[in-house]
Amino acid sequence: MSFKGGARGDEERGRGGGVSVVPLVNVIPMETIEKYHYFFPRLLFFGLGWGDLVCALRSMKTSAQHDWDDWHHQFTKLARSYEAAGVEAEARGKRATARAWLTKASVCYHFAEFAYFDNPAEKIRTQGEVARVFELARPHLTWSVEAMRIPHGAQELPAYLHRAGDGRRPCVILVSGPGFAKEVEMHTFAQAFVERGVSALVFDGPGQGVLAGTVPMALDFERVVGDVLGALHRHEAIDRDRIGIFGVTYGGYMAARAAAFHPREIKACVCVSGTHDVDNFPSMHVNVRKDFMYVFGMSNEDEMCRVAQSRMNLRDVPGITAPLLAVHGKEDRIFPYDSCLRLMSWAKGEKELIGYDGEGQAAINCFTDALPRLSDWMAEKLA
Incomplete structure (x- = not known):
């Protein structure tokens, strides 16, 4: 869930004394954007932020076709990260943070499976995760x-x-x-x-x-x-x-x-x-x-x-x-x-x-x- 490795572009001194910018690591590859951009407005309106898309999609495999197996893997990984953080926040009595991260986890699980038809059994299992994690968040809703x-x-x-x-x-x-x-x-x-x-x-x-x-x-x-x-x-x-x-x-x-x-x-x-x-x-x-x-x-x-x-x-x-x-x-x-x-x-x-x-x-x-x-x-x- 966290950004690592100079997400905002670390700066370093060049030999000539000027400033050079380390290339951004946390970006979505252009070929991935071109392939999946149709879904971005929906994901962003219904609970994800741009940073979530970057975290999930920056490591997507490059292929000529949509790779829904990898899509499912990346969003499920992000969901588990948010879920673990939400459960920890709840244990510390941080209700607002628990609400934010657990609801985000439920959203990530959903978008992991919403277009995933290659493995019906895994799709059904992930649908269950959407509901299970929302139940964890429900007591903290406003x-x-x-x-x-x-x-x-x-x-x-x-x-x-x-x-x-x-x-x-x-x-x-x-x-x-x-x-x-x-x-x-x-x-x-x-x-x-x-x-x-x-x-x-x-x-x-x-x-x-x-x-x-x-x-x-x-x-x-x-x-x-x-x-x-x-x-x-x-x-x-x-x-x-x-x-x-x-x-x-x-x-x-x-x-x-x-x-x-x-x-x-x-x-x-x-x-x-x-x-x-x-x-x-x-x-x-x-x-x-x-x-x-x-x-x-x-x-x-x-x-x-x-x-x-x-x-x-x-x-x-x-x-x-x-x-x-x-x-x-x-x-x-x-x-x-x-x-x-x-x-x-x-x-x-x-x-x-x-x-x-x-x-x-x-x-x-x-x-x-x-x-x-x-x-x-x-x-x-x-x-």
Whole structure:
């Protein structure tokens, strides 16, 4: 975790009396930046610093293709360093430091595995590390985060209720897309809602978080949300008449779908890079296709394509009547802007679209603008 060997460029005297600068050791090689730069905004927005990227990526092996084995190794190594430091800080009674380093460790474990499909068993093990270390950090968080288990058929879904304060509060259900973690990206989203007086429920449904790779994602995800709603209705800290839903990427599609099937219970919906359909599955990036196959438990890409194009759409779903806010990058190559426009045409109630020129998936470079806007919007709808 520490920088060594003149990270800032040690100076030494040259023979002629001038000052020469020792070359920087702690830098990310340009070929590594060129290969992985697409992911940097996401990593930086959701909990890592530039120094973390340098520590993890400065020793990456050089290769013509992405080396996700080495990526996983480097970020796991950084995660273990932060975890050990956090545990030591906790033992010394340094709660703020323990919180900072343990949450950072959880983030590092997540980004070690989020795009790692070459070793499914190791990916699943690392997903578990994300949750395990977050549990170490949870007692030190600055707001109340209550662990829950939500009954869903024969299963129990792990969840956290981020509480915005005392008394009955409005609540937003957060639905993650493939490759997201309730302890990382969804934790950041939850914080934005809590700061505005709205509690937030994050959870791992089938195919999400710690259940990804072991329990296939549900095509009829509205049934999962139905059980989540039931748990919130039974909770003494939730105003059951003021519940909204939020989803990101494919989670945006699932959130809109759930809101359409639960029109009386869900009062507002936000979709970030959501979609009306997944008809473009064959043209998606190979890692995105792998992610869908992983969370749906399919080993045959042709079968995944058939399911994506025939069943993962809103064509036969009644249009959502709750207020809808969509946030979308106009250059999104995973769920193109046209698919968002189809989502907006499908919606039957009040609707608003924030489109960002030049932005790709999730409009991540504009999140400092989008996140306050969408969380304010949700707080107003649930007021």
